[in-house]
Amino acid sequence: MSDPMGPVHTAGNAVPPIDPELAGVIEDTTGVHAGIDLITQGIELLALDRLTTDRTQTVLATLAGSEGADIITALALLVARLADSDSNPSLRGLPHPTQRTVRQLGEQHAYLTAATAPRAAVADAIGHIDTPNDPAPTATCQHCGADNPTDFTTCGYCHHRRDWYPATSDLAEGGCPAMTEDEKKELSKKLAKKNDDTAKRPR
Structure with missing residues (x-):
């Protein structure tokens, strides 16, 4: 788990290297499919890019702060699509009851993501960035x-x-x-x- 006090300040206030936890996830998911590689490359780019406060707010909202219009919604809908034999022909050789169960579990994942994703925390973070307190001396x-x-x-x-x-x-x-x-x-x-x-x- 990351140090709760945050990373050590870097020279010139540079963007620090990716922390081991995130780097490990990127490494573990690389090579599965070209599409997933593009996703992890995007995550790495966002993690290392020099963002402004305005762009940080926009990126946070796009990742996980806008119900029905953010990346976690897109990923949940993708899971549902890949779990559905109507949209993933590779599943059509499975027994029909199995196809139905897999489709229902994919739909359940999409529903639970939409219903329970903690977007309020992201929205609060964005709000604090937008209205920071007076800077300390x-x-x-x-x-x-x-x-x-x-x-x-x-x-x-x-x-x-x-x-x-x-x-x-x-x-x-x-x-x-x-x-x-x-x-x-x-x-x-x-x-x-x-x-x-x-x-x-x-x-």
Whole structure:
């Protein structure tokens, strides 16, 4: 099961690799049929794509948040279709009672998916993304420029300690002992850009 605290922050806030649980499901279902391979490739693409908040809401709704018009509905209807000898000729050689039982079980799966899928949870998640709370105050790491909680001691992004830096942001007066000259130059550029962006921000 995934760590409830979430994955470790990645450098530059990059999209992290697929977690082992999802990667295992993708691996276990690959190679069964070209159609399933396309589905798992789509899942992998969605998992690794850099989404905006707007696109995240749309994708969540399309996957599992819109009754009768989402991917879990499509998959349930596909199960029902494949379990029906009228639409899957490979089942027509089975005894008629067996054909009927298989069709009914496929229909039952589609009905239960429509009736019990927890779409309300997805809808709530989408709602929270759409109306986020006011952001908490943050403190900027002097090494990578990332925002952290105001009381942080170690940056959640680059893992440099806050007390490696002097009270001033002037690198000439001190800095992280692990920083190279190139890193100092890059940091200076980041800080200058951040200060410029802050100055241009509407007040």
